[in-house]
Amino acid sequence: MLDGGFTPHRLYLVEGMPGSGKTTIALQFLMEGVREGETALYVTLSETAHELREVAASHGWSLEGIRIHELAPPHDSLDPDSHYTMFHPSEVELGDTTKRIIDQVEDLRPQRMVFDSLAELRLLAGSALRYRRQVLALKQYFVGQQCTVLLLDDAASAEHGLHVHTIVHGSIALTQLHPDFGGDRRRLRVAKYRGRRFASGWHDYVIETGGVRVFPRLVAASHRQEMAQETVSTGSLQMDELLGGGLHRGTSTLLMGAAGTGKSSLATSVALEAAKRGERAAIFTFDETVRSLVTRSEGIGFDVSRYIADGSIRVESVDPAELSPGEFAHRIVEAVDRDGVGTIIIDSLNGYMNAMPEERFMVVQLHELLTYLAHRGVVTVLVSAQQGLIGQMTNMVDVSYLADSVVLLRYFEARGEVQRAISVLKKRTGGHERTIRPFALSSAGVAIGEPLRHFRGVLTGVPYDRSDCPGESPSR
Numbered sequence: 001m002l003d004g005g006f007t008p009h010r011l012y013l014v015e016g017m018p019g020s021g022k023t024t025i026a027l028q029f030l031m032e033g034v035r036e037g038e039t040a041l042y043v044t045l046s047e048t049a050h051e052l053r054e055v056a057a058s059h060g061w062s063l064e065g066i067r068i069h070e071l072a073p074p075h076d077s078l079d080p081d082s083h084y085t086m087f088h089p090s091e092v093e094l095g096d097t098t099k100r101i102i103d104q105v106e107d108l109r110p111q112r113m114v115f116d117s118l119a120e121l122r123l124l125a126g127s128a129l130r131y132r133r134q135v136l137a138l139k140q141y142f143v144g145q146q147c148t149v150l151l152l153d154d155a156a157s158a159e160h161g162l163h164v165h166t167i168v169h170g171s172i173a174l175t176q177l178h179p180d181f182g183g184d185r186r187r188l189r190v191a192k193y194r195g196r197r198f199a200s201g202w203h204d205y206v207i208e209t210g211g212v213r214v215f216p217r218l219v220a221a222s223h224r225q226e227m228a229q230e231t232v233s234t235g236s237l238q239m240d241e242l243l244g245g246g247l248h249r250g251t252s253t254l255l256m257g258a259a260g261t262g263k264s265s266l267a268t269s270v271a272l273e274a275a276k277r278g279e280r281a282a283i284f285t286f287d288e289t290v291r292s293l294v295t296r297s298e299g300i301g302f303d304v305s306r307y308i309a310d311g312s313i314r315v316e317s318v319d320p321a322e323l324s325p326g327e328f329a330h331r332i333v334e335a336v337d338r339d340g341v342g343t344i345i346i347d348s349l350n351g352y353m354n355a356m357p358e359e360r361f362m363v364v365q366l367h368e369l370l371t372y373l374a375h376r377g378v379v380t381v382l383v384s385a386q387q388g389l390i391g392q393m394t395n396m397v398d399v400s401y402l403a404d405s406v407v408l409l410r411y412f413e414a415r416g417e418v419q420r421a422i423s424v425l426k427k428r429t430g431g432h433e434r435t436i437r438p439f440a441l442s443s444a445g446v447a448i449g450e451p452l453r454h455f456r457g458v459l460t461g462v463p464y465d466r467s468d469c470p471g472e473s474p475s476r
Helices: 022-035 049-058 095-106 118-125 126-144 237-242 263-276 290-299 304-311 325-337 350-354 359-374
Strands: 012-017 039-044 066-070 112-116 148-154 168-176 185-193 202-208 211-215 252-257 281-285 313-317 342-347 379-385 405-414 419-427 437-442 446-448
Touching: 012 022, 012 126, 022 039, 022 049, 022 066, 022 112, 022 211, 039 049, 039 095, 066 419, 095 118, 095 126, 112 126, 118 126, 118 148, 118 185, 118 252, 126 148, 126 350, 202 281, 202 325, 211 263, 211 325, 237 446, 252 263, 252 359, 263 281, 263 290, 263 304, 263 342, 263 379, 263 405, 263 446, 281 290, 281 325, 304 313, 325 342, 325 359, 342 350, 342 359, 350 359, 359 379
Parallel strands: 012 148, 012 168, 039 066, 039 112, 112 148, 252 379, 252 405, 281 313, 281 342, 342 379
Antiparallel strands: 168 185, 185 202, 202 211, 405 419, 419 437, 437 446
């Protein structure tokens, strides 16, 4: 995200609301310096050394090698008879506080330093002009000391008074989203970074045991590469015929239909066929558990458990209430780039949409994700459940224009039975069969029959049989 990290010997601002992870990021920054053999100093005006060590312990960290200089009052500072040499930040002179900080710097000569926080320094300064001059003086001093400094600030406090964004070399803004359902979501943005390219926009991140983990926004253009054109089988000869020979690498296929029409089973057959070819496939399911997917697949003769056991097929059950869109995209990128996955199944877009704050953002991110997968030569299958069963069907979100191929599965009534039909509506990469065929699932797997030429109006859900109408020509 920062194109390699921080430029050394500069001042950087990290601002965010309480609980956004500023302290955790700061501690990770100092610990990385210690691992590289650098000296590290944490100057705190708002938290005690004991609280900082508790934060570190919650992540399983040791702060050994990091000097913590605490400018908070000692435990006996409220005793009127005590003689204390350290005061609460709101009661001491700005110059005295600055002198204590400089003394620590002169003594340790740190190469990395964290100042927590500017909100306290702003209160000590009293005026915006004095505050700005003090921060500018600190900047000039630390640059001369060959020290890289993180300044932590509260986003709410930063809105009042003069900002320091024009003084620091770079600025990172942390924010939190509070959806009506599910856990809080955190995002960050590089607001400024002088002299260095960086990934702009919002990036999702999480605070987990072990620290802050950032999921940089996916930029498909940075993954562009030439891929050879190749067609692969779906696992069904009749399905391959419908698609004009099969699926092309680097393309996406959308399976649309009502609930229960067999979209997920058809998508699973694509993953199973990839595993049989000796490739790796990944199924990201929003709507069912891994156990139910295995049970459903085995019921139609798909031995997916064997391929899951040997790692050929990877199944992840995704909770849209807990997983941010950025983290989900990051998991797909890891599966492709790190694990060599060549087939991706997303089941379904309805669950994926629930992970997005607004529908228009989902479509834009999905476009970026599909473009990335196309650049990597991945066969992508998207599942979308339509609303309704028979008759007029509607989509929660229309992404048919994004997919390279669109396959429609429908219920229709015939001779007192509810039957299924399948047809290919679109294929960008070549010709395809335009017929409507019967589609069935049984213990033998996927079965696709001959074209329903004697029916008319199959896509309405209530067709009529031309053979029952003597005056109707089958060719009409």
